[in-house]
Amino acid sequence: MPSFRRTAFAAASLLSACGREAARDEPMTPEQRGRAAFAECAVCHSKEDPESDGYVKLVGPSLFAIYGARSAHIADYDYSAAMREANLVWDDATLDAFIENPQKVVPRTRMSYVGMADAEKRAALIAYLKTLK
Template structure:
């Protein structure tokens, strides 16, 4: 009986584990971001070191667009995922030229990676 219950629990939890965030995969997904972003310095885009939890448009030394400065966003996990999926739809008038990432798993992984860069 225990084996049946254990098997049922594993069967239920397996899809959840398969969808868990993977920071190592997120580092690979970050490759496209490297063209404009780094950790520890501003580039074409703002420095992303410590971005999770930061108020949007506030990193010292970066010249943000007016819409980003006045967006009122804070980069928590759901907001970052929404932004990365559709930057121009999330903050119309942003300077970011990236079209967006549509793959939910890659979004989860990328945000997991960004969370490691605090």
């Protein structure tokens, strides 16, 4: 049998061995779409606990457990005065508005990100942020 067919056969038996159906395209959950959208944030934001071993500091504060936290809650991160004085709680409404247009919600924030225009993508991203804890 030609080798591509052998490979396909091997792959198919592997998949059925795991009890999964070979060619079913399941739609992504909001969390999965949010994880993909997080790529736009990941250049500047870690999702790891800043207290954990091996935490790598990036330009922005960690977004670990950001949902429900107060703005500027990480003690040893050097926030801008604007963020320190913003006095927000990061919930659905504040995260959505901030991700859409950071400068509008926290004028003079140091977060140099233009914003995410797609409302559905923001909702998925927020669903993903909720899982970081």
